[in-house]
Amino acid sequence: xxxxxxxxxxxxxxxxxxxxxPGRAARGQALGPGFELERAGRYADAASVYFTTVRxxxxxxxxLLGLERALFILNRMPELLPLVQNARGRLPDSPAxxxxxxxxxxxxxxxxxxxxxxxxxxxxxxxxxxxxxxxxQALADRRQWDEARRAFLIGRRTLGGDGTxxxxxxxxxxxxxxxxxxxxxxxxxxxxxxxxxxxxxSQLADAPVALHDxxxxxxxxPAPATSARARRLGAxxxxxxxxPAAAWVAMESTLGARGGDSExxxxxxxxxxxxxxxxxxxxHRVRGLALTRWAELEGVPxxxxxxxxxxxxxELLDGGDKAGARRVLEGLTTDSAAPAEAHAVAEAxxxxxxxxxxxxxxxxxRLSAGRTTLTADDRAALRLALSKALVARxxxxxxxxxxxxxxxxxxxxxxxxxxxxxxxxxxxxxGFRLAGPYATDRAAATExxxxxxxxxxxxxxxxxxxxAALLTLARGDSVVAIAALRRxxxxxxxxxxxxxxxxxxxxxxxxxxxxxxPTATALFDEIVRAGGEGAAPAAAxxxxxxxxxRRGENAAAIPHLEHLILTxxxxxxxxxARRVLExxxxxxxxx
Amino acid sequence: MDDAQxxxxxxxxxxxxxxxAGLKAEWxxxxxxxxxxxxDLDALRRDAALNGIRTEPVDSAMxxxxxxxxxxxxxxxxxxxxxxxxxxxxxxxxxxxxxxxxALQYAGISFTKIWDSEVMNGSLKDFDWLHLHHEDxxxxxxxxxxxxxxxxxxxxxxxRNTDMARRLGFGTVPDLKKAVARGIRxxxxxxxFLFAMCTATExxxxxxxxxxxxxxxxxxxxxxxDPDADAKLDWSKSFAFTGAHIEPNPLIASFSDIDGHxxxxxxxxxxxxxxxxxxxxxxxxPVPTMLVQNHRQVIPDFYGLTTSFxxxxxxxxxxILAEEEAAPWVKYVHGDLGKGTWTFFGGHxxxxxxxxxxxxxxxxxxxxxxPGYRLILNNVLFPAAKKRELKT
Numbered sequence: 009x010x011x012x013x014x015x016x017x018x019x020x021x022x023x024x025x026x027x028x029x030p031g032r033a034a035r036g037q038a039l040g041p042g043f044e045l046e047r048a049g050r051y052a053d054a055a056s057v058y059f060t061t062v063r064x065x066x067x068x069x070x071x072l073l074g075l076e077r078a079l080f081i082l083n084r085m086p087e088l089l090p091l092v093q094n095a096r097g098r099l100p101d102s103p104a105x106x107x108x109x110x111x112x113x114x115x116x117x118x119x120x121x122x123x124x125x126x127x128x129x130x131x132x133x134x135x136x137x138x139x140x141x142x143x144x145q146a147l148a149d150r151r152q153w154d155e156a157r158r159a160f161l162i163g164r165r166t167l168g169g170d171g172t173x174x175x176x177x178x179x180x181x182x183x184x185x186x187x188x189x190x191x192x193x194x195x196x197x198x199x200x201x202x203x204x205x206x207x208x209x210s211q212l213a214d215a216p217v218a219l220h221d222x223x224x225x226x227x228x229x230p231a232p233a234t235s236a237r238a239r240r241l242g243a244x245x246x247x248x249x250x251x252p253a254a255a256w257v258a259m260e261s262t263l264g265a266r267g268g269d270s271e272x273x274x275x276x277x278x279x280x281x282x283x284x285x286x287x288x289x290x291x292h293r294v295r296g297l298a299l300t301r302w303a304e305l306e307g308v309p310x311x312x313x314x315x316x317x318x319x320x321x322x323e324l325l326d327g328g329d330k331a332g333a334r335r336v337l338e339g340l341t342t343d344s345a346a347p348a349e350a351h352a353v354a355e356a357x358x359x360x361x362x363x364x365x366x367x368x369x370x371x372x373x374r375l376s377a378g379r380t381t382l383t384a385d386d387r388a389a390l391r392l393a394l395s396k397a398l399v400a401r402x403x404x405x406x407x408x409x410x411x412x413x414x415x416x417x418x419x420x421x422x423x424x425x426x427x428x429x430x431x432x433x434x435x436x437x438x439g440f441r442l443a444g445p446y447a448t449d450r451a452a453a454t455e456x457x458x459x460x461x462x463x464x465x466x467x468x469x470x471x472x473x474x475x476a477a478l479l480t481l482a483r484g485d486s487v488v489a490i491a492a493l494r495r496x497x498x499x500x501x502x503x504x505x506x507x508x509x510x511x512x513x514x515x516x517x518x519x520x521x522x523x524x525x526p527t528a529t530a531l532f533d534e535i536v537r538a539g540g541e542g543a544a545p546a547a548a549x550x551x552x553x554x555x556x557x558r559r560g561e562n563a564a565a566i567p568h569l570e571h572l573i574l575t576x577x578x579x580x581x582x583x584x585a586r587r588v589l590e591x592x593x594x595x596x597x598x599x
Numbered sequence: 600m601d602d603a604q605x606x607x608x609x610x611x612x613x614x615x616x617x618x619x620a621g622l623k624a625e626w627x628x629x630x631x632x633x634x635x636x637x638x639d640l641d642a643l644r645r646d647a648a649l650n651g652i653r654t655e656p657v658d659s660a661m662x663x664x665x666x667x668x669x670x671x672x673x674x675x676x677x678x679x680x681x682x683x684x685x686x687x688x689x690x691x692x693x694x695x696x697x698x699x700x701x702a703l704q705y706a707g708i709s710f711t712k713i714w715d716s717e718v719m720n721g722s723l724k725d726f727d728w729l730h731l732h733h734e735d736x737x738x739x740x741x742x743x744x745x746x747x748x749x750x751x752x753x754x755x756x757x758x759r760n761t762d763m764a765r766r767l768g769f770g771t772v773p774d775l776k777k778a779v780a781r782g783i784r785x786x787x788x789x790x791x792f793l794f795a796m797c798t799a800t801e802x803x804x805x806x807x808x809x810x811x812x813x814x815x816x817x818x819x820x821x822x823x824x825d826p827d828a829d830a831k832l833d834w835s836k837s838f839a840f841t842g843a844h845i846e847p848n849p850l851i852a853s854f855s856d857i858d859g860h861x862x863x864x865x866x867x868x869x870x871x872x873x874x875x876x877x878x879x880x881x882x883x884x885p886v887p888t889m890l891v892q893n894h895r896q897v898i899p900d901f902y903g904l905t906t907s908f909x910x911x912x913x914x915x916x917x918x919i920l921a922e923e924e925a926a927p928w929v930k931y932v933h934g935d936l937g938k939g940t941w942t943f944f945g946g947h948x949x950x951x952x953x954x955x956x957x958x959x960x961x962x963x964x965x966x967x968x969x970p971g972y973r974l975i976l977n978n979v980l981f982p983a984a985k986k987r988e989l990k991t
Contacts (some may be wrong), residue, residue, distance in 0.1 A: 047866055049846065049856075081847050083823040104974050185754075216751050577648060586651050590964055595705050597960040 041075050067095045069104050078107060085115045100132075107142040114146035119155065122146065126159065128168070137163060141176055148176075153184040171200025178208070187215045193228040195238030202271065208241055213248040220249050228258040236262040240275045245281045245390060255279075268384065276302040280316075293327025296320040300336055311347060314340065318353040325360060326434040334361050348381060356386040363393050368401070372410065388416060395422055398482050404429055417443045421456060428459070429482065432473030437463050462512060465542060466505030473499055474509065486520050487599035489513075490527060507535045507544040514548060518555045536571075546572055546579040553588055562592040601632040601894050606967040609650040610635060611976040612706030617643055618820050618983055619681035626889060626984065628881040630664065633892025633977075636675070637809075650707070651967070667670040674881035676889065681812060682727035682741075682792065682982040684710040687718070687783075687799075688735060689759060697732040698796060698948045700976045705963040715763050718779045723786040728982050731799035733947065735804035735854075736780045738773030739799060739819045742852040771814035773806075780806035784836070788937030793838075794978040797903035800943035801857045804837035805845070816849035838931055840912045852904065858945070859928025860906035871900040871952060874921045874930040876974075889981040890933060890942060893918050895970040898905055900930065902954065903947035908932060921974075931974065942978055949975075 020420050042057035055078040061071035072088075072095060079088050089112050096105045113122035128144035135137060140163025147156035157180060164172040178193035194208040215223045226241030227234060230525040234242075239262050246255035252459035259279050263272055272333040276298055283295035297319035303313040318338045324333035340354040355374075371394055375387065382390070389500035390409055400408035408426050411419045424439020440456045466474075477492030493513035500506040512532030517524040528551075531575075569589040573582055590596045601605050614635040617624050622643075625636040637643055641658060647654045649855055657664060666950060668675055686700055690712070703710050714724060723729065735741045746754045769775040780803045786961045787793045795803060805814060812831040817823050825849050836843040843855040852863035859865040876891040876898070900906070902924065907928035913919075913982075914934075921931035922940075932941045947954045949971020950961045963972065 049844070049848075051847065083826055573649050574645065582651075586649075587964055589649070590705070593707075595707065596962050596964045 038072065039070055042071070042078075046074070046078060048291060054078045054086070055082065062091055062095075064089070066530075067099050067105070067328075069095075069102075072105075072108060074596075076111065081113060081187075085112060088112050089116065103138055106139070107146075110142045111146045111149070114150055114152075117150075119147075119152075123159075130163075135167070137167060137173055138425075139163070140166070140173060144176055144180065145174070147178050148183065151183075153180060154182050169200075171196045174200060176206060178211070182211060185220045187212075187498065188222050188226050191215075191223045195227050195234055195241060198237045198241045199235040202237055204239070205241055205244070207245040209248065211243075213247045215245075217249075220251075224249075224251075224254065224258075228254075228261070230261065237271070240279075241429070243279060244282060247279065247286070247294075250286065250288070250291075250376045252283060252286055252288070252291045255283075256294045256297055260301075273302065273308060275303050276305070289326070289487055290325045291330045292323045293332070296323030296327055296329065296332065296336075299323065300332075314347060314350040318350050318357070321354065321357040325357065325364070330361050333357065337361065352381040352383060352386070355381050356383075356390065359390050360393065363390070363397050366397070368397055369396060375410075378397075388414060388418070392418055392422060395426075399426065399429065399479070402479065402483060404479075417446070421452070424456070425482070429475050429479035431470050431472035433463055433466060433471055433474070436470040456482065461543070462505065462508045465508045466500060468500075468505075471496065471499070481516060486516050487524065490517050490520075490524065502538060503540055503542075507538055507540065507548075509540065511544045511548050511551075512537055515551055518551055525559075528552075543579065543581070546576040546581045546585075550581045550585050550588070553592075557588060557592055565592050600634050602968075604632075604894070604968070605653040606651045607659065607894065607970065608702060608963060608972055608976060609654050611973075611980055612708050613637070613643065613646055613650065613652050614678065615681050615706070615708045615983075616646065618678050622675060624678040626676045626892070626980070627664070627891060628674065628676060628885065628888045629667060629671070630668055630675075632805075632894035636661075637680075654921060656759055664704040672878075672881050674885055674888070676885055676984045678980065680727075680983055682979070684708065684728045684730070684979065685713045685717075685723065685726035686710050686730045686732075687714065688712050689714055689756075690730065691759075696960075697730075698972070699730045699732060699794070699975050701948075701961060701963055702972050703979065704977060706979075708979060715775060715779050716767065718786075718839050719767055721782075723782065723791065724789070726731075726791070728937040729783065729786060729795065729977065730791045731783070731793070731795040731803065733797040734776075734802070736776045736802040736903055737798065737809070737815055737819075737854060738771065738776040738806075739815050739849075739854075740772075742816070742849065742854070744816075744818045744849070757829065771815070771820035771885040773813075773820045777806045777810060781810070784838070784936070786911060787838075787939035787941055790938035792978075792982045793941040794941060794944070794975075795941070796944045796975075797947045798854070798905050800839070800908070802943060804840045804857070805832075805843070805854055807836040807838070808832040808834050808840075808843075810836060814845050816847075819850060825871045834914070837914070837942055838919050839908070839914060839934060841914045843912050854905070857909055857912045858905045858907060859909045859926070860902060860945075862902045862904065862906055869928075871902060871906075872923045872926060873897050873899050874923045875921060876921045876931075886940070886981065887918050887920055887933060887986065889984060890931075890974070890977050892977050893970050893973050893987050894968070898949070898970045898974075901946040901949050901952040901971065903945060905945055907945040908943065944974060944978075946971075 036287055039061055042054045045054035045057065045575060049598060055075060058074040058078065060069045065071070072092060073090065075088050077084050092105065092109045092112050096102070096109050109128055110122060119384055121144065126139050130139035140159055144156045145160035147159060157177065160173045160177050160180065163456070174193045174196035175472065176192050178197055181190035181193055191212060194212060197204045198208050212223060224246055226240055227245065228239050239258050243255045243259035259276070262275070277296060280295050280298040280302060283291055283298060286292070286295070298314045303316040303320065317336050321333045321336050321340070324336065337354050337358045340350065340365065358372050359374060362374070363491050375390055375394065391412060391414065395407045395410040398410055404426050408423065411422060420439055421443035422434045424443060428436035437460060440460050443456065445453050445457060473496040477489055477496045481489035482490050493509055493516070497506045497509040497513070500509060510531050513597045514528045514535065517528035517531060532548040534554035536545055536552070539545050549568050553565040553572070555567040556568070566589065569585050569592065572579070572585045574590070576582065600610055604610060612635060614624050617637045620640050627634045627636055628679070636657070639658070644654065650883070665675070667673065684703065686695060686697070688700070692712070700710065710727070717723070733741070740760070743753055744757070758918065764772045764775040767775060769778065783793065783803065784807055809828070809832055813820070813822055813825045814826050814828050815824065824845065828845050840857050843857045845855050846853045851865070853861050860869045874897070876893055876896050878884070879886070879888040879891065881888045908928050913929070915933065916934065918933045919929045920933050922929040932943050933940065948961055950966045950969050951958060961967070963984050966972065
């Protein structure tokens with residue numbers, strides 16, 4: 009890595025110098041064939057070109073660097089030493105030649121000479137880190153970790169300062185696999201210079217999972233053991249590892265009661281941006297907390313603060329922190345300085361919170377109020393959410409009323425569900441048909457289509473028992489719903505919807521898992537035994553097999569899948585059954 | 600098996616299981632993309648139905664089919680013995696690390712994993728067919744040692760190989776791998792079928808040619824590469840290649856100029872094209888014909904650490920099975936050695952053209968018609984062909 013960088017720098021130097029000095033340009037051109045030969049893998053020929061250049065121009069650094077590359081591969085490094093010593097004698101102040109000399113000694117494994125030369129260079133530049141850096145680096149390039157560490161630490165001791173050569177030590181420890189030591193050095197490096205932060209975080213992100221806790225502990229020790237910058241680095245690394253809660257603890261510890269130092273706004277904003285890639289509820293919550301704290305900091309423009317608060321509310325809601333969201337909203341809706349768009353977002357979010365909190369009366373009142381900042385789309389979405397929440401309480405009349413006089417496809421679909429729960433199968437079918445396959449999201453459309461498929465098999469216009477069972481299911485009481493669905497099924501003819509309703513009961517039981525699994529198995533068994541027309545027997549057998557695979561009983565699942573494929577070769581479930589079968593047999597990887 | 604087949608890859612497994620059960624089968628070379636004729640038995644029909652393989656009853660039409668085969672560049676080759684399959688892979692390698700084990704697993708063909716100790720203790724004689732995938736027989740850990748320094752998987756690979764070398768009494772990993780390469784060569788000379796892909800193709804030949812030359816970088820054996828390595832290589836010992844130039848740079852994950860594409864060779868890297876299968880005479884050259892049975896003649900190329908084979912590095916007498924037209928490299932080659940045969944196929948995964956370390960494994964149920972994977976399975980089945988039919 010280091011050698012490549014040097015080469016790039018050498019080429020760049022050639023070009024730049026060429027612009028200012030035609031003589032140099034000619035010499036650069038003379039080196040061109042050498043580069044080409046190197047690229048073609050003809051290192052001996054390339055070395056000859058570089059030797060020729062150095063003979064006429066002993067201090068030609070690009071040629072000497074070319075020799076360093078080619079002779080290293082050819083195992084002829086001893087030939088380079090006299091040339092470099094000669095060049096350094098002519099240009100004693102050239103850091104490039106000093107570095108090269110150190111690398112040559114390292115390549116020749118003459119470690120005593122290497123140290124002598126490095127110390128001599130350090131004596132001539134007593135305040136410079138370069139001699140120690142190049143000394144250690146030359147050893148690190150040869151994977152002599154202990155010697156390299158010693159060189160860097162001599163530099164730190166001589167020059168003073170906890171962060172001196174910390175960057176080099178961090179990289180060294182990381183290459184040597186000492187991740188905790190690397191973290192400590194990155195912490196020192198970032199304390200010394202905040203610009204190192206992003207690189208440090210990206211390097212530490214690669215730490216092995218087994219060492220995450222230990223690395224994090226090094227960076228997040230309470231002050232004064234670690235600096236605020238080191239703890240912020242720790243917070244960032246924890247975020248990258250997908251540990252948002254621990255990351256927030258580390259970040260919050262750097263803020264203090266009054267918001268922290270002058271770097272706090274940037275650090276918090278960066279933290280919130282990084283948290284944006286996390287899709288877990290905890291990730292959303294932590295991002296919401298970070299945005300909230302950022303919006304409270306002094307010096308953040310009020311427009312941006314208001315927007316951040318609105319965004320924070322959404323994140324806190326997505327993270328399940330309704331109380332936190334509500335606290336932010338209360339501040340925002342009463343903030344007369346906030347722009348209208350922020351008010352609208354806050355109002356919509358507040359209503360969402362109220363509905364989610366079960367404060368349906370308050371939500372209904374606010375929704376029906378004439379004076380509101382809500383957009384039409386938000387209002388429609390909130391009416392639907394309210395209607396669904398009322399369904400979940402079993403208040404079907406109020407649920408229908410909540411939809412108002414709107415006749416959008418989503419409302420038509422919702423009315424279809426309300427009809428279904430009342431047992432009016434005909435009206436439900438009509439509502440679902442009118443809504444079509446595109447209303448609301450894909451999952452809701454699929455759910456409606458599945459319900460229509462079931463209703464189609466039932467040759468009745470109404471079934472209060474089935475409606476009540478489905479309402480129970482919609483209200484989240486799946487155990488009672490399973491029993492109710494089984495009872496409703498007994499009132500239907502076997503080939504007139506009975507097996508389809510039983511299949512739904514079985515699917516609910518399988519999804520519920522635990523104690524309901526025997527019920528699911530019994531229901532699937534009953535449906536498979538009944539056989540007959542329709543998709544239910546194949547679907548039941550596939551569900552049964554999936555249940556067994558989930559329990560790790562692949563051997564028991566395989567006969568069911570084989571039975572399904574052989575008995576219903578034209579079923580739409582066969583391709584999926586084959587995939588489950590292949591996975592159960594270990595013929596394809598788990599995806 | 601033309602485009603009407605619903606799962607080309609599993610059809611090989613069905614045929615393999617039929618002959619494994621002692622049934623007779625025939626490979627109808629070049630007939631509708633290369634088809635299999637198996638007895639019409641309930642058990643086989645059930646197997647086909649479960650695996651989604653299309654079968655067609657041919658009772659009454661068989662006379663016409665045989666007539667067509669007789670009159671065209673086609674042949675019917677009896678298949679009579681399911682070969683015992685071994686795959687050379689480290690003990691903890693998942694099947695998804697290797698295109699061949701993925702294909703075997705998907706098709707339902709059983710195999711045994713073997714590694715250095717089994718090769719060295721002579722267990723290869725128990726198998727008819729051996730597959731090598733991305734092993735680096737130069738003992739340089741695919742030259743990832745410096746590039747991926749610090750990665751846990753590399754450290755584990757180094758440890759595993761070093762331990763094995765020590766256990767088997769070798770001073771270095773390159774020494775161990777050279778001995779393993781010689782063991783594999785002896786296996787082929789004694790009648791074994793060898794199928795290698797990716798890095799194994801190039802590195803096994805380099806390891807054989809370098810029996811007495813140091814071609815491993817310092818990081819692998821503690822000593823630098825012999826500066827005159829190129830001149831000292833003995834190509835009479837290799838399977839397919841000759842006159843190659845060793846890549847001496849330890850930072851370039853390339854082994855020599857055998858590979859035409861040089862995926863990690865910086866400016867030397869070549870873009871992917873497509874390769875074309877040769878059309879052999881089925882009645883005169885049944886072996887190469889079997890190896891190229893396919894429903895596609897032109898197949899998109901795919902990278903591997905060794906992707907292709909430079910034409911001017913091939914030994915005279917090597918049969919080219921597939922090439923990229925007008926390009927200086929070929930993709931798929933075959934040859935005989937002693938009583939056995941070897942086949943080399945460049946690239947890593949036919950359905951993951953740009954495969955990178957850490958990529959998710961290929962799910963072959965999403966590629967049941969893969970022409971590249973068919974070539975792999977041709978190799979598994981061709982040793983089952985009745986010996987007297989093998990004319991080349």
